[in-house]
Amino acid sequence: MHEYIAVDSDFSLIFTAIYSGAKLSLQTAGVLTLCMLISLVAEGFSKRLRWFRQVCSFCVLFITTLLFIARFPFYQQFHSGFNQMIFTAMHEDVYALFISLIEEFHLPLKLCIVVLLVCVLNYIFNKFIDKKWGFFKWSKLKSKYRLIILLIGVYLLATLSLYGGGWSWKTGVNWENAGITNDTFLNESILDDYQAIYRAYANQMRMEACNGLSFSADDVDVLAQRLTQKNGNYDLKNYLKKEATGAKIIKPQHIFVIVSESYANWPLVAKYNNLHIADNMQKVIAQDNTVYTSHMLPSGSSTIGALMTMVTGMANSNLYLTTMPEALKEPYLTASAPQMKNLGYETSFWYAGPATWENIQEFTLAQGFDKFYSRGNLDENATGSVWGADDEYLYDAIFKQIDENKATFSVILNTSNHSPFNIDLQSKGFNEEVVRQALPESEKNNQELIKELGHFWYADKMAGEFIEKVQKKYPDSLIIFVGDHADRYNIDKTPSMYERYTVPLIITGKGITKDLLPKDNAGSQIDIMPTVIDLIAPEKFEYYSVGTPLMNNKLGQSYAFWITANAIGNTDDLTDKAQFFGEQILPPKAQLEDYVNAVRAISWWLGKYGTIIDKSLLQ
Template sequence: MLASSVFKSSRWFLFVNESWRIATLWFAGVLLFMSFRVFFLVYFHNRITASLDVDTVLNALKTGFAFDSAASGVCFSIPFLLNCILQPLRLGHWVRVVRILTAKLFFAVAILLCITSITYITEYGSQFNYFMFEGLHDDQQAIALTAIKQYQPWGSLLSLLLLLAVAFKLCHIIDKQSNGFLERIFTNCKWKRTFLIVLIVVLFVCAIRGSFESRPATRKWSAVTHDPFLNNLVINPFRSFVYAIKDYSELQNHGLEGANPYLKNNVTIAQDVLAGLEQHTSEPLLAAPSQVFFIVMESYDSWPLQHKYASLNLTNELKSLASKGIYLDSVLPAASSTMNSLSSLLSGIPYAGVNMSLIGPQQPASKLSLFNQLEQLGYTSQFFYGGLLSWQNVGQYVLSQGADKVYSATDAGGKGSAGVWGIDDGQLFDLVAEKTQAKSFNVIMSGSYHGPFNLDLTQYDYPFKSAADYPAAIQELETQLLDPYVLGHLWYSDKMLGSFVRKMQQRYPDALFIITGDHYSRRYLHPRPNLYELTHVPLVIYGNGVKSSMLNAQKIASHMDIAPTLLNLIAPANTAFYSVGQSLFSPTAERTVFGFQTVRNNKQLWRGDLSALYEYYAVNSLDKIQLMPTQTQAFKEIDAETEQAYNQYMAQAWHLLTQGKK
């Protein structure tokens, strides 16, 4: 048997020994990701809607292993490559230093992302995506306070510290392990050494590719089941974070002078985009009102207004207005976040993935600006927000789009009982009532149905103190139900809305009200909402002379249709205006509408990255009546023509935002 000193002096043996340590750390990383994936499957099992068998779950875990291997392998490729280079030069001590630092950094980042992903999935229903970086432009202090108050992350923090301690201890054990069993493969035979080295390199390459097959582990091939939520868990938090950075950078880094990312696969746009967007009004359907109130309700989505949830009485005020005016429940929001949807509604430019509130103030107002087009009709434009104007640069943005006056929480004494994001909706609507001027167009952005949900609801006689107070049919659902206290904030916001409309209508009998939600709320009564409930917002038009017979309630629409519809209601005949959308009074039977990463026609709905991962829903009117889905829908890929139309729409939006004034 060879002496121990021989092993310690053999560069080949030291290479193999160090490779084994790196491989052990790689396996520990894979085990970490796989453990969290299994935890997600158990913890969020209520979100899985498809019927799963053992083979389906195993296939998801197998594919997830490929992503775990690639994520761990890429990180540990640094010490491995240094091992290949420095070990023959007898500089192995540097390999050890880099390996220890890499391992500790990797486990620190991976554990942090896995722990954080629990809260992110709870809030947004998916792992990390581009949207998380919108927080860079948000009120970060308010976000932090909301997360602390709403989620009480002390358990997560403790778990983070415990897992870090275990991971760092593991790094120490692996570093000190003698690995004596490796001495058995020690050989002076050059061809055996060559074979082992080739085997190690091949295994390393396969580890970082995540596959022995011809194609590596990539997002495009991760949708291996029929359940969208389970497919989302196939990619681990580390890799999803990397994809989020990539997606965000792809959209944001082009800048004002960059290339249009949607101009691909034969997608083109006209040289003069604005010329193709000019429209003219027909005869007005209403006499011009003295006041127009455009109310954008925070997280006010369509599901609470469905018949199957009527017994909850959460949105009775809006239902009452809807019954007396125009009500559409098949409306796609421009985006899944407040500022991006609001930016689109006010500027008339669809959200295409780039932060509009930062780019807008750098340029003249959009030709499609709703403020400017209403001002041409003689209205003074005002904007009201219950938070601070520094949030998402909203103050500068609305001014850049032509608003005459801007009001915020500061104008109503600062903070309300919620304390984090600004004043309560009751205070906000009181501020609007105080500041309303003669013949004004007033945009109101509410905020009470937003975390951390700490309003005192007892003073408003909210009926649900616990889930036991829910109606019997709701309680019979064999699933976890949303905390009634959270739903109480929706109830409160609706209550304040109804009170405001009654007050303004009494003061201004001819006032016109347009009410919609900024985006879907991400909060649902049970954890298995269908894709319709996950994507739509309501639209209500109410006022003197507005009748439900004016529009078919089943008509599909998008946020971009609100401006031309409003103009066709009240503007003189043949008034010129610019719009990407179309008046809902236009006679169209079949139509396809778009939101960011969302496509809807009369019968089908898609959401997601249309070139890779997305969800599908066949429109079913029974889903608005049945509390729980009775069967799993078959998946259908988006057709090439519809996908091209979506890219055409987004390419045009991108051009209007970045190049539209040139």
């Protein structure tokens, strides 16, 4: 996997990563040694328990080897060692996930390889343990000296193991301070698989406690004041209330919000045009009645983040809203469906997959959607994967369901651009050779990458054809197209943050003009519905949102990043490690910090405690 290492990472940096990783892995080695020590002590009491030691060693070796084998495809998919996605997977459709592992990652074959390898390793290990080792003059030492030497040895090894290769926490390495290089791949390689899983667990616990954020009621109120420039008197309803400035276009009869699986922005960047995998959306963008912004961040690193934000209007505050009792009781103040119903629209949610995924049916209906459609409502002969029907069947069903006599608002979530990538691309017209010739020499024979790019092409083609079809028959429609998340695959193995994390936002329809959004606009998915409402609602129409219409917004944030029209950075370092893709202009650090904290704190409080900011609710 050397191609994932940055080109400017020299041997000294690689050695630093290996050395730091070895220190950190002393913690893991210490824990595994303790596991084996139990079996060795048991064997010391009775030789008949030798089998117990062999079983323990097999289990330790099996888990370790299995994780090692699994880390390669995991990194290729998520550009990370094991992370919180393993906990997200627990909420997925178990059957669909299992089938995906079989089809995409050849699970049975790899399990067989792991078992064979572990059998060999276990045999060698136990032969090593059974061998009688003679130490020079050890037996001649007095027992008290042997005990002293043994205790000193145990103390030294235990201390180094406990503190990650140091004599105290100040000199040791742990997962939080292991990222000491400027190379993402090397930083991830420092963590062994057990440490990576522990990191995921620690972050998950923080997530369940709202990412470790310790906002008090007063903090939430102060941040809400700074965000909205209002005195809401400890009531989020007062802070989040907005008034539309007046319709910018004639009220459309039909509104479609397409949240497209893994549709990243980078294929729309000019330098990738020769791939021709985003030609259809490029064609839409070129229309006079279309506006497009690339200064857009998704709410989360997976589809569930986009789902929660597009339904509730709240930023990602690490609340798992789809299963929270509060979210299933009644719509939130900022929920999109009830507010669109106030504008006279019948609301529906379309999902290409099963209705049970992420509790999506119960969640969307509880949040105010009138109707919900899923895989069971599509053509029973539709092709697809375990995650859902192919896009063409989803869009076809939606088009047939359009009621000319009603004003409709539809949110659409597709699945085709997702592993196991099993669409027959050739039958759909995909020209593999065009893509191959546009790839760098090192990737021309990478069939997996070409297949992934082919599925992006398919999602682009189906979305483009649906938009064209709708605009031809229902010219007064408004269509909003946005990627649910990026960060899945790139041509560049070490992409910039801009190419890796941004998603496109495309708004097309009658009355839309190129100058609708200022050039310095920026935002995230929390800003989409406020933009739609302000675009079509009459003057003084009251609505509620955490986000701001993009006509007036110049800053966006996500689960871990922020963006402006010129720069992008992570929310931990704020402006310290920003990357520029436009002019070298940065927002004031204090303003950025307040914005990020405010949208998270407000979304967290609203999601968990409701509109009234009362410190007694925290007790």
